[in-house]
Amino acid sequence: MSTPLQVYEPFRAGLPKLGFYGKSLWSRRTFIREYSKSELREQHFDSVFGQLWLVLNPLLLSAVYFILIVIIGGATDSTRYAHLTASLFLFYLVSNSLSGGVKSVTAGQRLILNTAFPRIMLPISAVVVAVFKFLPTFFVFFVIKAVIGTPFTWQMLWAIPILFIAIFLSLAVAITISCVNVYFRDIASFLPYLTRTALYLSPILYEASALKPKLRALETFNPLFPILDAWSRAMVHGEAPHMATLFQGFAWAFGIFVFGTYFFLSREREFAVRL
Amino acid sequence: MSLLYDSKPHITNELAVSVRGVGLTYTTSIDKKPTLKSRVKSLGRGTKQTRVVRALDDINLEVQYGHVLGVIGANGAGKSTLMRCVAGILPPSQGRIEVYGTVSTLLALGVGFNPAMSGRDNVFLGGLAAGMSRAEIAANFDEIAEFSELGDAIDAPMRTYSSGMYARLAFSVAAVVRPDILIIDEALSTGDAKFKEKSLNRVKELRSDDRALILVSHAMQTLRETCNDIAWLHKGKLVQRGNPDVVIDAYQEFLHLGKSAAIDEDV
Numbered sequence: 001m002s003t004p005l006q007v008y009e010p011f012r013a014g015l016p017k018l019g020f021y022g023k024s025l026w027s028r029r030t031f032i033r034e035y036s037k038s039e040l041r042e043q044h045f046d047s048v049f050g051q052l053w054l055v056l057n058p059l060l061l062s063a064v065y066f067i068l069i070v071i072i073g074g075a076t077d078s079t080r081y082a083h084l085t086a087s088l089f090l091f092y093l094v095s096n097s098l099s100g101g102v103k104s105v106t107a108g109q110r111l112i113l114n115t116a117f118p119r120i121m122l123p124i125s126a127v128v129v130a131v132f133k134f135l136p137t138f139f140v141f142f143v144i145k146a147v148i149g150t151p152f153t154w155q156m157l158w159a160i161p162i163l164f165i166a167i168f169l170s171l172a173v174a175i176t177i178s179c180v181n182v183y184f185r186d187i188a189s190f191l192p193y194l195t196r197t198a199l200y201l202s203p204i205l206y207e208a209s210a211l212k213p214k215l216r217a218l219e220t221f222n223p224l225f226p227i228l229d230a231w232s233r234a235m236v237h238g239e240a241p242h243m244a245t246l247f248q249g250f251a252w253a254f255g256i257f258v259f260g261t262y263f264f265l266s267r268e269r270e271f272a273v274r275l
Numbered sequence: 276m277s278l279l280y281d282s283k284p285h286i287t288n289e290l291a292v293s294v295r296g297v298g299l300t301y302t303t304s305i306d307k308k309p310t311l312k313s314r315v316k317s318l319g320r321g322t323k324q325t326r327v328v329r330a331l332d333d334i335n336l337e338v339q340y341g342h343v344l345g346v347i348g349a350n351g352a353g354k355s356t357l358m359r360c361v362a363g364i365l366p367p368s369q370g371r372i373e374v375y376g377t378v379s380t381l382l383a384l385g386v387g388f389n390p391a392m393s394g395r396d397n398v399f400l401g402g403l404a405a406g407m408s409r410a411e412i413a414a415n416f417d418e419i420a421e422f423s424e425l426g427d428a429i430d431a432p433m434r435t436y437s438s439g440m441y442a443r444l445a446f447s448v449a450a451v452v453r454p455d456i457l458i459i460d461e462a463l464s465t466g467d468a469k470f471k472e473k474s475l476n477r478v479k480e481l482r483s484d485d486r487a488l489i490l491v492s493h494a495m496q497t498l499r500e501t502c503n504d505i506a507w508l509h510k511g512k513l514v515q516r517g518n519p520d521v522v523i524d525a526y527q528e529f530l531h532l533g534k535s536a537a538i539d540e541d542v
Contacts, residue, residue, distance in 0.1 A: 002289070002375055004293075004373035004374055004375050005374055005375060005376055005377065006363060006372075006373070006374040006378070007371065007372070007373050007374075008360065008361075008363055008366055008367060008371070008372040008374075009366070009367065009370075009371050009372075010366065010367055010368050010369060010370075011366050028403075030403055030408070030409050031387075031400075031403035031404060034399060034400055034403055035387070035400070035403075035404075038389040038391070038392055038396070038400055039389075041389070041391055041392055041396075042389055042391040042392075110383060110386050110387075111386055111387055111404060112364075113359070113364070113382070113383070114364070114380060114382040114383045114386045115364070115380065115386055115387070115404055115405070115406075116362050116363040116364050116378075116380075117404075117406075183304075183309060184309060184310055184311035184314065185308040185309060185310050186310040186311050186312055187311065190311075269365075269366050270301065270302075272359065272364055272365050273301040273302075273303050273328075273365065274303060274304065
């Protein structure tokens, strides 16, 4: 008798064989791309006006804060507006990953019930969609930066590893929250409050250096804080970020990724009976 | 893994699927949509939030290459659950399932489809969801389009399709997959009578010496014509397995329906 291609046996609450799982996920990469593209098309982001909205939405939001901070608050520094815009654009990458990721598993119910595939593909697709939405804003920021006149330096290349860390963190949180949402479907309703709180607790409306000493704890307990601080230093001021800040951001992303992925992989085999 | 082209031929009567002592017990939430709010509200009240379901109990089955196994049973018998276990969608909680080839499932039609996209785009999306590669789908696109009989409508968004058109395209995508083991769960009841016949003929074409088919259906006449073997499940247990006419007659007797025209039809 030949060797079975697949053996299915009872599982304990542990991880699947990671090598096989990884291979299976890699073999589905075309599907991840097409699935993400179809999500974008469903939201009309494949059209000119759809892409325009992707840029307009954070721009309008930054305009609101510009009125609040620069006009009403009386701040005169033009880099403040560049900081606000750059930080909001990156914050939207994380926020869109969360809002797309939270329902990615529950919305993929038909796929989960009828096809065997690595379920982690669903939150990954949500993050891919968020990255596609982020890309146009990246280029718009360069136009704003040129108009405002903040410096273009080689240190801005630090934005690349910082962006990777931000995507890594987005993926880690999307994986975690998508799994939690299977067990508590109202998590998605709490999400706007959570993201709005994160917006105010992160260095977006203010620069990290302007934080009062007694509020320094925010730096330690907010995973977004070091990433947005490093992003602003590189993209707005054209300076190299502090290595400790970069490491802290990466450590947060890695920690949440390990926890979230373990939680997801150990639970994903029961999704079909929970949905 | 390619599902269209089998690299290793199988010999007739060689084992394709082995199900040994398989049971499935799972815990599911009582609420259709469990929420944190309801969990918090029930704290201290001692109300149960979950229930244990015994969906399959000590199932033993074997399917050989070149054979078609039909699975019958009333609603809730565990037919679809068993198919999901064989396909690797649900892990069993007891026993062992061995699968000796590539498996493709046709448990529901249009899995992975996005109504905002055209039929053409959905052919690729549905094919990729079924495990095919983009090149394989492209190579078979004309066959899929022709089989679906959609004509120019293939380029229209799927949200403009009638349910019949939707089902026709979905079946056409699924029918082009050529795995070693194909599991079909009541997917034949699609479209109009003409398309149903066409779909059934396609399933008959898929019967070959080097492929195993598992067919879940309530259409007894179809099963009598197509299957070599029938397995009858009831409340998660295997009641009888054997010759189609014998098992189907026993099942119909059990249902107190006798051999009626109604039960022989696709329902």
